[in-house]
Structure formats: C-alpha cells, structure tokens
Amino acid sequence: MMLHIRHNPNNAWNSSSNTNPRYQQYLFSLPKRKQFTTISNNSSIHQDNNQITKQTSSSCSAGKIRRLVLTQEGRTKLNPKPDREFYAYPRFVTHVDDNFISSLTNLYRERLQPESEILDLMSSWISHLPPEAKYKKVVGHGLNAQELAKNPRLDYFFVKDLNQDQELQFESCSFDAVLCTVSVQYLQQPEKVFAEVFRVLRPGGVFIVSFSNRLFYEKAISAWRDGSSYGRVQLVVQYFQCVEGFTKAEVIRKLPNDTQRKESPFSWIVNLVGFISGSDPFYLVLAYKNFKPI
Numbered sequence: 001m002m003l004h005i006r007h008n009p010n011n012a013w014n015s016s017s018n019t020n021p022r023y024q025q026y027l028f029s030l031p032k033r034k035q036f037t038t039i040s041n042n043s044s045i046h047q048d049n050n051q052i053t054k055q056t057s058s059s060c061s062a063g064k065i066r067r068l069v070l071t072q073e074g075r076t077k078l079n080p081k082p083d084r085e086f087y088a089y090p091r092f093v094t095h096v097d098d099n100f101i102s103s104l105t106n107l108y109r110e111r112l113q114p115e116s117e118i119l120d121l122m123s124s125w126i127s128h129l130p131p132e133a134k135y136k137k138v139v140g141h142g143l144n145a146q147e148l149a150k151n152p153r154l155d156y157f158f159v160k161d162l163n164q165d166q167e168l169q170f171e172s173c174s175f176d177a178v179l180c181t182v183s184v185q186y187l188q189q190p191e192k193v194f195a196e197v198f199r200v201l202r203p204g205g206v207f208i209v210s211f212s213n214r215l216f217y218e219k220a221i222s223a224w225r226d227g228s229s230y231g232r233v234q235l236v237v238q239y240f241q242c243v244e245g246f247t248k249a250e251v252i253r254k255l256p257n258d259t260q261r262k263e264s265p266f267s268w269i270v271n272l273v274g275f276i277s278g279s280d281p282f283y284l285v286l287a288y289k290n291f292k293p294i
Contacts, residue, residue, distance in 0.1 A: 059291065060173040063198030064244040065191050069235070074223030075188040083161050083186070086219055087143035090125070090150075096182055096212050100280040103254055104128050104181065104210050107284060111206055116176035119200065121193075122162070122183035125150040139175075166192040173202045180209045185224040185232070186216075190239045198243050201289040207246070209236055212280040229281065236285040246287040254282035 079086065096104075109130045112118065116135050120127050123140040125147040140157035142148045148157040158169075166189050178197045187193055197207050213229060224232060233251055240249040256279030 059203045059289075061199070062172070063195035063246075065195050066242050066244055068191055069238045069242050070190065070221070070223055074221060076222045077188070077219055078225075079218035083143055083163055083219065086216075090144050090146040096214060097280045099254075099256075100212055100282050101128055103282045104284070105130055107208070107210075107252070108179075109133065111208065111286070112177055117174065119168075119170075119175045119178045119197075120154065121178055121180045121197070122186070123148060123151065123154070123157070123179075123181070127151060127153045127179070128181060129153050162193055163188045166196055168196045168200055170200045172199050174200050176202055176205050178205070178207045180207070182211050182214065184209050184211055184236060184239075185220040188221055191242050194239045194243045194246075198245055198289055203289055203291040205289045206286055207240075207289075208284065208286045209239075210282070210284040211236070212282065214280065229283070233283055233285065240285065240287045245290050247290055249285050249287045252282070252284040252286075256281055 105128050108128065112129070112133065112135070114134055117137045118129075118135055118139070120138060120140045123142045124144070127138065127140070129135070129138070137155050138153050140148050140151055140154035141160060142157065143159060143161060145157075145159050148154060148159070151157070163186070178201060184190065194207070201207065211232070215224070217225060223235060227235060233253070237249045237251065240246045
C-alpha cells in the first residue's frame with residue numbers, strides 16, 4: 001500500500017529527497033504496538049501481566065465474521081467496471097447538503113475525542129470534521145489521489161479499491177475512530193471491510209457510518225439500490241452485527257420535512273445521476289469495539 005504524506009517541515013516522515021512540494025509516496029506501516037513486559041520475579045505479577053497481554057492480544061485480533069449479510073446478487077453493480085476507472089477524475093463537489101454536513105460535523109464533535117487517531121475511510125477532498133478540533137492524526141483513504149491531496153484535514157492518505165482488496169495495511173488497534181461518509185452503499189464485500197475496521201480499531205474505538213439517499217446509481221450495489229430508506233439503515237446495522245465484537249449499533253435519523261418529495265415516484269431518475277435537489281435525510285449508524293472480547 002502506497003501512502004502519501006504531506007510536506008511538513010515538522011513531520012518526522014519528511015525526507016530531504018522529497019522533490020514534490022505537495023506530497024510524496026512512501027511505503028508506510030504504523031509503529032509496532034507496545035508489548036507488556038514483566039519486571040518482577042513475583043509469580044502473581046507475572047500471572048497478571050500475562051493475563052493483560054492475553055486480553056490485549058485477543059481484543060486486537062481480526063474481527064470474526066459470524067455470517068454473510070449479502071447474497072451474491074445483492075453485491076452486483078449496474079456498472080461492473082473497476083471503481084478506479086469510475087473515480088479516475090476528481091469531483092470537487094459536496095455529495096450532501098449543508099443540513100446533512102452540519103448534523104454530521106456536530107456528531108463528530110460529540111463522539112470524537114481530542115487527540116484521537118482517525119481513519120477516514122472512502123474519503124474525498126473534505127472530511128466534515130469540526131474545524132476547531134485537534135486530532136493526533138487523520139489518515140484518509142479513497143480512490144482519487146487528487147481529491148485526497150486537497151483535503152486539509154488529512155496527515156496521510158492512500159488509494160485503494162476495497163472492492164478488490166479489503167485488507168487495511170495497518171497494525172491492529174491503530175485507530176481510535178474510523179469514519180465512512182456517504183460511501184457504504186458502494187461496498188461489495190462489506191462484511192470483510194467491517195471486520196478489518198474492527199481489527200484496526202482500538203478497544204472502545206468507534207466506527208461511524210453516515211449516508212443519505214444520494215448515490216451514483218450505477219455503482220451502488222443491488223441490495224442498496226433496491227432497498228427502502230429503512231431497509232438501508234437495517235442493512236448497515238446487519239453489517240455491524242455480522243462481525244463479532246461490536247457493541248449494539250446505534251441509529252440516528254434526521255428526516256427533512258419535505259417527505260412528499262422524498263417519496264416521489266420519479267426519485268429513481270435523479271438517483272440515476274447521483275443528484276437530488278432539496279433537503280437530504282440524515283442517517284447514521286455507529287458502534288464501538290468492545291473492550292473485552294466476546
């Protein structure tokens with residue numbers, strides 16, 4: 001996995017050979033997780049430390065998939081070409097309205113702790129994080145390097161197609177929070193992606209998935225295209241439920257007043273081009289990684 005690192009004179013990752021003033025490619029891996037060691041010959045202390053190490057190792061193991069949520073048909077897309085081709089050109093647009101963005105930013109303000117280490121999954125040129133908040137590190141992922149390079153909140157970013165390879169090249173228990181904004185509808189292997197998110201989260205870490213009714217119709221999976229608003233929320237809930245170790249999923253909804261427009265029989269037409277006018281409904285599903293393995 002190639003990771004882009006911003007040019008920052010105070011950044012320890014900087015290189016004197018960096019010829020690009022914007023960013024440079026590096027092969028990146030997070031530092032090894034600190035190991036517990038014993039410091040006494042007292043057998044009880046050895047036993048306690050061994051137990052702590054065992055529990056920590058268990059809580060940082062890969063997420064176990066209990067069952068598959070989607071059928072093979074449910075994973076299909078109208079446009080079967082690789083997603084890298086579809087996202088080859090940058091789109092410097094907002095895919096949701098101001099009310100949605102405000103709701104999301106306020107939720108991040110409430111749930112994300114200062115100095116957290118955050119992975120912004122399937123990101124773009126904006127992360128909607130509170131502008132005043134200071135985080136220890138924000139790593140971005142997406143399919144277009146130009147969009148990610150323009151995102152001012154990212155310290156690092158990498159380009160990867162999660163529909164072809166779901167493995168995240170990070171040490172287990174590397175992040176305090178993982179975000180996925182208006183993109184979950186494009187995942188063809190959501191069970192594996194959610195399991196990987198579980199692995200890279202620290203115990204007590206949160207995975208926040210937000211979405212509305214907008215989508216690139218040809219690139220959304222069949223199970224999402226054919227589902228109702230309620231069905232889509234339940235689909236994301238099932239993604240959490242299928243991975244052993246997440247807490248009970250919490251659902252947050254904020255619906256616009258113009259319900260008549262939302263239920264319009266012609267809504268599929270505007271969905272086809274990935275654009276809907278008017279107010280966007282706000283849906284968010286989140287869950288935490290349990291401190292102790294189940």
